[in-house]
Amino acid sequence: MSHSWALALVLLFATGAEAQVGSAIPSMPARSDSALEATTTMLASELRCPVCQGNSIQDSPSELAQEMRSVIRDQLRAGRTPDEVRAYFVDKYGEWILLAPKAEGFNLVVYLVPILAIVVGGVVVVRTVRRSTTGPAQGA
Amino acid sequence: MNWKRATTAVAMAIPVIGILAFGLTRDPKAIVSPLPGKPAPSFALSVFAPGEGATALNVGDTVRLADHAGQVVVLNFWASWCLQCRDEHRDLSATATEYFDKGVRFYGLLYNDQESFGLRWIQEMGGQTYPSLLDPRTRTAIDYGLYGVPETFFVSRDGRVAYKHIGPISQRQLSQKLDSLLRDGAGAP
Amino acid sequence: MTRLIGAGSLLLALGVAIYGALALMLGARRRHAGLLRSGQVAVYAVWALATAATLAMVYALVAHDFSVKYVAMVGSRATPLFYTVISLWGALEGSILFWIFVLTSLAALVTYQNRAREGLLVPYAGGVLMLISIFFLILLVGPANPFSAVFPVPPDGPGPNPLLQNHPLMAVHPPLLYLGYVGMSVPFAFAIGAVLSGDIDNDGWIRITRRWTLTAWMFLAAAIIAGMWWSYEVLGWGGYWAWDPVENASFIPWLTATAFLHSVMVQERRGLLKLWNLNLIVSTFALTILGTFLTRSGVLSSVHAFSEGPIGRYFLAFIAIVLIASFALVAGNSERLRPTGSLDTAVSRETVFLLNNLFLSAFTVTVLVGTLFPLVAEAIRGVKVSVGEPFFNRMTLPICAMLLFLMGVGPALPWRVASRDVVRRQLLPPAIAGVVALVLSLLAGVRSPYGLAAFMFGGFALAANVREFIDGALARRRAHGESPPVALARLVGANRRRYGGYLAHLGVLTVTLGIGASAMFRTEREATLRKGEVIEVGKFTVRFDEVTYREEPQRGVLAAWVTVLKGGREVGRMEPRMNFYPTSDQPVPTPAVRSRAAGDLYINLQAFEQDGSTATLRVIVEPLVPWIWIGGMIVCLGALVSLGGGKREPALAAARVRAVPPVRPTPVGLEEPAR
Numbered sequence A: 001m002s003h004s005w006a007l008a009l010v011l012l013f014a015t016g017a018e019a020q021v022g023s024a025i026p027s028m029p030a031r032s033d034s035a036l037e038a039t040t041t042m043l044a045s046e047l048r049c050p051v052c053q054g055n056s057i058q059d060s061p062s063e064l065a066q067e068m069r070s071v072i073r074d075q076l077r078a079g080r081t082p083d084e085v086r087a088y089f090v091d092k093y094g095e096w097i098l099l100a101p102k103a104e105g106f107n108l109v110v111y112l113v114p115i116l117a118i119v120v121g122g123v124v125v126v127r128t129v130r131r132s133t134t135g136p137a138q139g140a
Numbered sequence B: 001m002n003w004k005r006a007t008t009a010v011a012m013a014i015p016v017i018g019i020l021a022f023g024l025t026r027d028p029k030a031i032v033s034p035l036p037g038k039p040a041p042s043f044a045l046s047v048f049a050p051g052e053g054a055t056a057l058n059v060g061d062t063v064r065l066a067d068h069a070g071q072v073v074v075l076n077f078w079a080s081w082c083l084q085c086r087d088e089h090r091d092l093s094a095t096a097t098e099y100f101d102k103g104v105r106f107y108g109l110l111y112n113d114q115e116s117f118g119l120r121w122i123q124e125m126g127g128q129t130y131p132s133l134l135d136p137r138t139r140t141a142i143d144y145g146l147y148g149v150p151e152t153f154f155v156s157r158d159g160r161v162a163y164k165h166i167g168p169i170s171q172r173q174l175s176q177k178l179d180s181l182l183r184d185g186a187g188a189p
Numbered sequence C: 001m002t003r004l005i006g007a008g009s010l011l012l013a014l015g016v017a018i019y020g021a022l023a024l025m026l027g028a029r030r031r032h033a034g035l036l037r038s039g040q041v042a043v044y045a046v047w048a049l050a051t052a053a054t055l056a057m058v059y060a061l062v063a064h065d066f067s068v069k070y071v072a073m074v075g076s077r078a079t080p081l082f083y084t085v086i087s088l089w090g091a092l093e094g095s096i097l098f099w100i101f102v103l104t105s106l107a108a109l110v111t112y113q114n115r116a117r118e119g120l121l122v123p124y125a126g127g128v129l130m131l132i133s134i135f136f137l138i139l140l141v142g143p144a145n146p147f148s149a150v151f152p153v154p155p156d157g158p159g160p161n162p163l164l165q166n167h168p169l170m171a172v173h174p175p176l177l178y179l180g181y182v183g184m185s186v187p188f189a190f191a192i193g194a195v196l197s198g199d200i201d202n203d204g205w206i207r208i209t210r211r212w213t214l215t216a217w218m219f220l221a222a223a224i225i226a227g228m229w230w231s232y233e234v235l236g237w238g239g240y241w242a243w244d245p246v247e248n249a250s251f252i253p254w255l256t257a258t259a260f261l262h263s264v265m266v267q268e269r270r271g272l273l274k275l276w277n278l279n280l281i282v283s284t285f286a287l288t289i290l291g292t293f294l295t296r297s298g299v300l301s302s303v304h305a306f307s308e309g310p311i312g313r314y315f316l317a318f319i320a321i322v323l324i325a326s327f328a329l330v331a332g333n334s335e336r337l338r339p340t341g342s343l344d345t346a347v348s349r350e351t352v353f354l355l356n357n358l359f360l361s362a363f364t365v366t367v368l369v370g371t372l373f374p375l376v377a378e379a380i381r382g383v384k385v386s387v388g389e390p391f392f393n394r395m396t397l398p399i400c401a402m403l404l405f406l407m408g409v410g411p412a413l414p415w416r417v418a419s420r421d422v423v424r425r426q427l428l429p430p431a432i433a434g435v436v437a438l439v440l441s442l443l444a445g446v447r448s449p450y451g452l453a454a455f456m457f458g459g460f461a462l463a464a465n466v467r468e469f470i471d472g473a474l475a476r477r478r479a480h481g482e483s484p485p486v487a488l489a490r491l492v493g494a495n496r497r498r499y500g501g502y503l504a505h506l507g508v509l510t511v512t513l514g515i516g517a518s519a520m521f522r523t524e525r526e527a528t529l530r531k532g533e534v535i536e537v538g539k540f541t542v543r544f545d546e547v548t549y550r551e552e553p554q555r556g557v558l559a560a561w562v563t564v565l566k567g568g569r570e571v572g573r574m575e576p577r578m579n580f581y582p583t584s585d586q587p588v589p590t591p592a593v594r595s596r597a598a599g600d601l602y603i604n605l606q607a608f609e610q611d612g613s614t615a616t617l618r619v620i621v622e623p624l625v626p627w628i629w630i631g632g633m634i635v636c637l638g639a640l641v642s643l644g645g646g647k648r649e650p651a652l653a654a655a656r657v658r659a660v661p662p663v664r665p666t667p668v669g670l671e672e673p674a675r
Helices: A003-024 A034-046 A063-077 A082-093 A105-132 B003-024 B084-100 B115-124 B136-143 B171-184 C002-030 C033-062 C069-074 C081-089 C092-113 C121-141 C173-183 C185-197 C204-234 C245-270 C274-297 C312-332 C349-381 C389-412 C420-443 C449-480 C484-494 C496-520 C626-644 C649-659
Strands: B044-049 B062-064 B072-078 B104-110 B132-134 B151-155 B161-166 C523-530 C534-537 C540-552 C555-566 C569-574 C577-580 C588-590 C592-596 C599-608 C614-623
Touching: A034 A063, A034 A082, A034 C389, A063 A082, A063 B136, A105 C349, A105 C389, B003 C274, B003 C312, B003 C349, B044 B104, B044 B115, B072 B084, B072 B171, B084 B104, B084 B171, B115 B132, B151 B171, B161 B171, C002 C033, C002 C121, C033 C069, C033 C081, C033 C092, C033 C121, C069 C092, C081 C092, C081 C173, C092 C121, C092 C173, C092 C185, C121 C185, C121 C312, C173 C185, C173 C204, C173 C245, C173 C274, C185 C204, C185 C274, C185 C312, C204 C245, C204 C274, C204 C588, C204 C626, C245 C274, C245 C349, C274 C312, C274 C349, C349 C389, C389 C420, C389 C449, C389 C496, C420 C449, C449 C484, C449 C496, C484 C496, C496 C599, C496 C614, C496 C626, C523 C534, C534 C614, C540 C599, C540 C614, C555 C599, C555 C614, C569 C592, C577 C599, C588 C599
Parallel strands: B072 B104, B104 B132
Antiparallel strands: B044 B062, B044 B132, B072 B151, B151 B161, C523 C614, C534 C540, C540 C555, C555 C569, C555 C577, C577 C588, C592 C599, C599 C614
8 A cells, every 4th residue: 555645645634733733722712701612512513514514513523613613702702692603604604504404484394293293193192092991801 | 905095105105205306316415505696705815825927916915805896706715635626726727817817816715724835735736826825714714604625716896706616626617607707797887 | 256156146146036026926826835935945045146145245355356346446455354354344335235145144044934834924025025135136236236347457446435444343333234224124024924915913923023123123223332332433523423314314213113112012912003013114114225225325415424326216216116015005904904902091001102102203203304304495495404413402302201201101000900009109119219310410410401301210210120120039039039139030031021121221221321421421622732731621631742653554543642640640541543544535533532431531633733743632521431332232132131032931931920929919911912
């Protein structure tokens, strides 16, 4: 196997890593403000990481996700509300970035179908029990 | 067999099959950017690679999108570690030179990379005809809703994002889009 | 040569499978003994041919025969032998080949097991299994042919997907998953066979179906847990479940199979829910195929989509055929599936099973709808949306809480009739345990309502299930003077099915505890450290020592060495790494995990400076994570105990149980259903 290639890759990635190291200090949590951190974490868990498809930007180890977390933190610090931060990312990336679809319009389907399933299923269960109950065959 | 019930059951399966069939026609990774049509996010970034000839700027100059009102601007996000960026590099450089006189400005934006590696890459690739800018902490990339590199944005004369291209772009695609942008805006002041 | 053997076997297998399906189906329809016999031989022959093809592929992989397309795709001379062999299931073609190997093996096994069984059930079931095999064989000789020729023959290959050769759990997870997925074909085949043979009222098929569902369910549970473990060890974010479409695809059929394993008892005992159970079996199978479709066709993006290919259309056609044919058959025959029994009272274990099925179904619907919703939204609105972790957590955690609650109520309530007195006596101690658990979790600092509900109902269910073992063992000790361990062992041995079930409950509760604790008490920090600098997380202090780079035959390994200190004392060194594979433009993170019963210390190398002077580390302390894996093993152990209950079990168990004085008013529940 071509070791030189592997090494080249290491170097290539070292690049990205270095760029990130240089910038990592400002993204360090501000220890004084735990409420800010909690809101950042909450928002970051709701947003989908663009480069890794499945994870939230809270979970993703990618550099972009890391920067996006710091964007959230900066915007919150600048006085934006969580809704405004969400709106910012939706503006840039589309609804796709929200890991839980906004509960409005057609999206309500995904929230209501499970509830409907429980209600309808509950009615069926009650009816089944009523219809099938013949009373105790013998005393307990 | 009770055919009526059987038919009802089958009828219920059809929408599921339909949805899955629809899914096959879609690419989950092709996410439509909401940006086209909206004003392009502004930026003020400094030049780290000057470009060549007429297009050249001084290293350290600040490029503001706002200064390009009335011009078509092409923004190409790239990185030295990005393999696909190598495929489009020649086409971008050539097209930038070709359209410079028509008032089109090309800028490269270095994504998640280091200046020195960017410069070395440009050297390795035999130069870049247009200037490249540093995007500290990928803030501009996030402003542009970047999913990865390479991605290319076309900003029309009125300062709106006209197109977004994901993945390596070819000379033909570039000129097609630029021609149509220049045509559209021809009547505009 | 290998190519010819492999491709030839597959082609031949397709022909024989077509013959087998026809012979078994027609033979059963016309009651033609000769045809049936030849059909049976065909089942064995297809198995032999599929095995030959699979062995040919393993040989080609090990011999690095790059003239074989699949080997050229996933093989490489530098890959260690172990990963070369398991790359059999590392990409699409090989995994379909492995699938057909498992499927035909199971077909041959059930045909052999039931060779003496009278009637048309087994031939029809065998015919259905052959029909399923035909589909996968068509894939293998057509669009997913692993034995296609490569010319010119490359001198070497790229090796398996880096993520798949980065951890030995990849040897475990896929085979388990296939055994679970493919295993669900057997109950499906017998359910369809029962409908086709008209033998639907005879409960013989339900016994075979139940045992095979339990078997496949066990493998699927093991596969899901192994998959979680693999994600945890490989993906580098310290999580094990992200509600990713592919994860959901394996979880959904497990839910319906779980529902079946409970509701089938109501059918066995009370003659109710026959149609419902048939539907659960058919749905479970359809969901395994749907899951495979979602994984393979690339319709949904996923972190786990390793084996995508151009076979989506084939799978879609297969799903359509399966759904239309089986739903039409079941619905068309639904009138013959009327209840033949009744319930005594509304308050009984039977009713709890109904509720359990209600919530498991709701769970299934939630996950299924959530997984497919992006497609629906795009079809209707033309907009891409995501449905991920926050949605699934919000929607399914209340359902999980209800299921935990029912898991405690079910074992506590007797079959048939539960008087108010019995209910109170049975539920009071678990309820106290639940309140204690609630108080303890409040004291531990849990504040989220879901967390509190999970711990409260978990404590409740734990007490209820443990109590079954204690009460039963105590009764035996009183009756026979046995020592506690002997009493416990004999108690379980005397009614394996019942206590196997309770054991599985304990396993699920253990998993719940692990997930709950690790999700709620997780602490993490990320920092860029210079050599010698430390980061403190929880009780641990992690000191960054150095970065090293070494080359292994198939990859480059970049390791950040750290020293772990606890209370100022050095407790070990860890080596979070990035592995660089030549085929990947991304390094594969390889977190270092220090596992103890109390929890894990998880360190991922996020980034490093080129000269090795700094490293960015993400350090996570996750309590009780290992209990998720242990709980999964307990679940499987429970299933094994249940399966161990042999055919002579009912009579024996009943006889033994009668010797035990009743511990509570309704010892009836101790027997297997009499039939």
